[in-house]
Amino acid sequence: xxxxxxxxxxxxxxxxxxxxxxxxxxxxxxxxxxxxxxxxxxxxxxxxxxxxxxxxxxxxxxxxxxxxxxxxxxxxxxxxxxxxxxxxxxxxxxxxxxxxxxxxxxxxxxxxxxxxxxxxxxxxxxxxxxxxxxxxxxxxxxxxxxxxxxxxxxxxxxxxxxxxxxxxxxxxxxxxxxxxxxxxxxxxxxxxxxxxxxxxxxxxxxxxxxxxxxxxxxxxxxxxxxxxxxxxxxxxxxxxxxxxxxxxxxxxxxxxxxxxxxxxxxxxxxxxxxxxxxxxxxxxxxxxxxxxxxxxxxxxxxxxxxxxxxxxxxxxxxxxxxxxxxxxxxxxxxxxxxxxxxxxxxxxxxxxxxx
Amino acid sequence: xxxxxxxxxxxxxxxxxxxxxxxxxxxxxxxxxxxxxxxxxxxxxxxxxxxxxxxxxxxxxxxxxxxxxxxxxxxxxxxxxxxxxxxxxxxxxxxxxxxxxxxxxxxxxxxxxxxxxxxxxxxxxxxxxxxxxxxxxxxxxxxxxxxxxxxxxxxxxxxxxxxxxxxxxxxxxxxxxxxxxxxxxxxxxxxxxxxxxxxxxxxxxxxxxxxxxxxxxxxxxxxxxxxxxxxxxxxxxxxxxxxxxxxxxxxxxxxxxxxxxxxxxxxxxxxxxxxxxxxxxxxxxxxxxxxxxxxxxxxxxxxxxxxxxxxxxxxxxxxxxxxxxxxxxxxxxxxxxxxxxxxxxxxxxxxxxxxxxxxxxxxxxxxxxxxxxxxxxxxxxxxxxxxxxxxxxxxxxxxxxxxxxxxxxxxxxxxxxxxxxxxxxxxxxxxxxxxxxxxxxxxxxxxxxxxxxxxxxxxxxxxxxxxxxxxxxxxxxxxxxxxxxxxxxxxxxxxxxxxxxxxxxxxxxxxxxxxxxxxxxxxxxxxxxxxxxxxxxxxx
Numbered sequence: 001x002x003x004x005x006x007x008x009x010x011x012x013x014x015x016x017x018x019x020x021x022x023x024x025x026x027x028x029x030x031x032x033x034x035x036x037x038x039x040x041x042x043x044x045x046x047x048x049x050x051x052x053x054x055x056x057x058x059x060x061x062x063x064x065x066x067x068x069x070x071x072x073x074x075x076x077x078x079x080x081x082x083x084x085x086x087x088x089x090x091x092x093x094x095x096x097x098x099x100x101x102x103x104x105x106x107x108x109x110x111x112x113x114x115x116x117x118x119x120x121x122x123x124x125x126x127x128x129x130x131x132x133x134x135x136x137x138x139x140x141x142x143x144x145x146x147x148x149x150x151x152x153x154x155x156x157x158x159x160x161x162x163x164x165x166x167x168x169x170x171x172x173x174x175x176x177x178x179x180x181x182x183x184x185x186x187x188x189x190x191x192x193x194x195x196x197x198x199x200x201x202x203x204x205x206x207x208x209x210x211x212x213x214x215x216x217x218x219x220x221x222x223x224x225x226x227x228x229x230x231x232x233x234x235x236x237x238x239x240x241x242x243x244x245x246x247x248x249x250x251x252x253x254x255x256x257x258x259x260x261x262x263x264x265x266x267x268x269x270x271x272x273x274x275x276x277x278x279x280x281x282x283x284x285x286x287x288x289x290x291x292x293x294x295x296x297x298x299x300x301x302x303x304x305x306x307x308x309x310x311x312x313x314x315x316x317x318x319x320x321x322x323x324x325x326x327x328x329x330x331x332x333x334x335x336x337x338x339x340x341x342x343x344x345x346x347x348x349x350x351x352x353x354x355x
Numbered sequence: 356x357x358x359x360x361x362x363x364x365x366x367x368x369x370x371x372x373x374x375x376x377x378x379x380x381x382x383x384x385x386x387x388x389x390x391x392x393x394x395x396x397x398x399x400x401x402x403x404x405x406x407x408x409x410x411x412x413x414x415x416x417x418x419x420x421x422x423x424x425x426x427x428x429x430x431x432x433x434x435x436x437x438x439x440x441x442x443x444x445x446x447x448x449x450x451x452x453x454x455x456x457x458x459x460x461x462x463x464x465x466x467x468x469x470x471x472x473x474x475x476x477x478x479x480x481x482x483x484x485x486x487x488x489x490x491x492x493x494x495x496x497x498x499x500x501x502x503x504x505x506x507x508x509x510x511x512x513x514x515x516x517x518x519x520x521x522x523x524x525x526x527x528x529x530x531x532x533x534x535x536x537x538x539x540x541x542x543x544x545x546x547x548x549x550x551x552x553x554x555x556x557x558x559x560x561x562x563x564x565x566x567x568x569x570x571x572x573x574x575x576x577x578x579x580x581x582x583x584x585x586x587x588x589x590x591x592x593x594x595x596x597x598x599x600x601x602x603x604x605x606x607x608x609x610x611x612x613x614x615x616x617x618x619x620x621x622x623x624x625x626x627x628x629x630x631x632x633x634x635x636x637x638x639x640x641x642x643x644x645x646x647x648x649x650x651x652x653x654x655x656x657x658x659x660x661x662x663x664x665x666x667x668x669x670x671x672x673x674x675x676x677x678x679x680x681x682x683x684x685x686x687x688x689x690x691x692x693x694x695x696x697x698x699x700x701x702x703x704x705x706x707x708x709x710x711x712x713x714x715x716x717x718x719x720x721x722x723x724x725x726x727x728x729x730x731x732x733x734x735x736x737x738x739x740x741x742x743x744x745x746x747x748x749x750x751x752x753x754x755x756x757x758x759x760x761x762x763x764x765x766x767x768x769x770x771x772x773x774x775x776x777x778x779x780x781x782x783x784x785x786x787x788x789x790x791x792x793x794x795x796x797x798x799x800x801x802x803x804x805x806x807x808x809x810x811x812x813x814x815x816x817x818x819x820x821x822x823x824x825x826x827x828x829x830x831x832x833x834x835x836x837x838x839x840x841x842x843x844x845x846x847x848x849x850x851x852x853x854x855x856x857x858x859x860x861x862x863x864x865x866x867x868x869x870x871x872x873x874x875x876x877x878x879x880x881x882x883x884x885x886x887x888x889x890x891x892x893x894x895x
Contacts, residue, residue, distance in 0.1 A: 031389045109623065303527065
């Protein structure tokens with residue numbers, strides 16, 4: 001800074017040592033070096049040589065491990081083989097050599113800085129007091145800019161600027177937002193189970209095969225999908241269903257409770273015999289509620305631990321879920337399970353428009 | 356004519372002169388070299404975050420050369436035999452290719468993931484340091500705000516990153532994110548449908564997350580980090596109080612060579628640590644999770660640690676759904692998911708953003724501060740911080756409550772209830788305990804300043820009483836008291852802090868402990884550095 005420059009100081013003065021110049025430079029930068037001493041006042045002592053050897057060793061290790069990394073990278077068998085083999089050690093060897101090399105380099109530099117660089121205490125002035133004169137001058141300059149435009153005394157231009165700029169701003173935002181916007185329509189209300197062209201949708205396994213009542217043993221359950229093209233893929237992520245074959249007394253308990261949820265008892269009931277099917281998509285956050293505890297007939301969602309009591313129409317009995325899992329109305333046609341209709345309420349997590 | 360000899364030794368000076376002729380850089384360059392940095396271990400935490408970010412950029416760029424964020428269905432036919440013939444998305448397939456068929460791809464993937472975890476951990480630790488020492492006070496409020504934004508951007512960046520491989524965990528996380536968007540009142544379904552380009556999961560989301568993850572968010576992060584560093588240089592670093600240190604100076608070492616060498620060495624150490632972690636410790640083994648399928652999830656599905664506290668808050672939320680008619684016949688729903696995943700993060704963003712101003716308003720402190728405060732000297736702030744940390748920890752533990760329940764054979768529901776109750780009572784308790792601890796520590800500092808350090812020597816007086824001999828820190832008055840002011844910095848509380856004893860155990864493997872020589876008979880005060888040789892009681 002020019003304000004710190006001392007005109008009387010002659011940097012060309014031959015009597016000045018280099019460190020004198022360093023101190024003068026620091027002084028002009030507002031820094032005073034108050035303590036500056038070599039770590040080893042007497043050069044070549046045993047202690048100093050020991051530090052030098054340590055640093056040299058660390059640099060040596062850096063090179064050695066770096067070389068080992070390159071060698072391992074090229075020649076270690078790396079391609080995946082089933083079972084056990086040397087390839088399983090490829091990654092650990094790379095990590096050990098690369099990490100070791102970098103760590104040695106870091107340690108060498110840090111030891112050098114801490115043990116060999118001179119001890120130093122420097123004090124720098126913060127110059128943190130605001131310069132009020134400068135502030136006044138800059139403020140005046142800014143205000144003058146506003147005056148120069150004359151926007152204050154030209155209300156027409158003020159209005160015109162607003163009228164002109166606002167639509168242009170909208171025009172800039174429109175393609176960004178507009179391109180993304182997509183109308184939800186009824187995608188949250190319909191699933192692949194909706195009968196298509198008057199045909200009921202078959203209940204299928206992941207491989208597309210039909211499910212017959214005798215396939216699911218008493219007390220057993222199976223994850224099933226709508227029998228439509230790609231029905232078991234993520235194209236129909238809202239459609240997975242858990243089909244449960246309840247034991248007699250559990251089925252009786254559920255049947256007795258069916259009337260608690262009007263839609264489930266419509267049309268002769270949504271159960272078929274002792275079979276019942278529930279949407280697998282948790283009504284809390286959409287994870288598959290898939291841990292079925294057979295003894296208590298509870299279904300647990302592993303994401304946030306909502307628990308649904310199957311024998312009470314999948315009522316949420318614990319956790320953050322607030323709604324029952326929707327029941328898929330089941331029936332049997334030609335010996336295989338089909339869905340009587342789509343779910344009668346929207347499946348999955350809640351949303352604003354959900355009635 | 357003889358060719359003029361090139362003087363090699365003079366070349367650098369000549370080159371420097373040529374550059375300075377054209378750019379006039381000597382003065383600004385020297386000012387940079389001479390910039391003074393204060394030294395304290397706690398100032399390294401932010402550096403770790405910075406270095407992790409550099410590692411993330413390096414490894415991330417490598418990963419983009421192979422990763423393909425496409426949701427097109429393909430059949431796996433790579434070298435990883437257990438998944439052969441499985442239907443999966445192109446994104447997941449390319450993640451597998453990166454892990455198994457690109458030489459060194461796996462270590463890059465794992466280093467990227469570890470560096471991300473370290474980045475967030477360092478940010479949190481750095482934030483705690485800044486908060487508890489009052490480094491956010493005027494004039495550094497803006498840098499604090501940038502720091503809070505950096506945390507949340509890192510959060511978003513991390514979430515986008517682990518959603519990309521399209522394995523079972525990322526898909527589950529995305530499904531929850533979709534549900535969170537749906538839970539927003541009025542616009543929720545529009546937001547979710549627009550971002551996912553239709554139904555969940557659709558075909559758009561990975562491509563959009565990818566461009567956000569590799570370009571948009573990193574660009575903003577980079578800009579904010581540059582601003583963060585620029586402000587740090589402009590405003591100069593805070594420092595702890597100590598001899599010669601005032602609010603108007605910085606005491607430390609100059610940037611070159613000392614500080615730069617230490618920082619550069621530290622970068623290499625962090626880099627080495629990340630490489631070791633990436634090589635030796637498996638992280639996010641996507642090939643074990645399998646591709647995402649909407650019907651499949653495994654128990655103990657956990658997000659990365661920095662997202663876990665929100666998972667915890669979601670688990671603890673009671674099933675409170677608001678359902679109301681806005682006009683007859685039309686009911687609207689406000690799902691319980693809205694509160695812990697939208698409102699809570701909103702509050703957790705806003706509160707820290709405004710904290711510096713709230714504190715200044717309550718303490719009526721409008722001055723600029725460059726000296727740090729010891730947490731004990733500001734009990735209210737420290738206690739509030741402890742309250743926030745304990746709130747966070749309850750949420751974090753609740754994010755793993757199923758694993759804890761399973762490992763320790765505790766009822767899962769009991770864990771949830773413990774979390775719900777704990778969230779309400781632990782933070783106030785932490786506040787009270789911390790406040791009392793701060794006062795106690797303050798009092799002890801003052802006591803040592805007034806009476807001296809406990810020596811451990813018990814004396815029996817002629818009348819039979821036992822008293823402990825105290826070593827005063829200055830020449831005491833007639834009552835044996837010293838009137839020393841508290842300087843806002845560590846008060847020595849042990850004799851060896853006064854230089855009166857050498858550390859008793861030297862060396863780790865071979866403790867060199869010599870029997871102490873009998874103490875000198877006469878007692879004399881151990882003044883500031885006067886009597887090191889005289890009182891030293893063991894070797895040398």
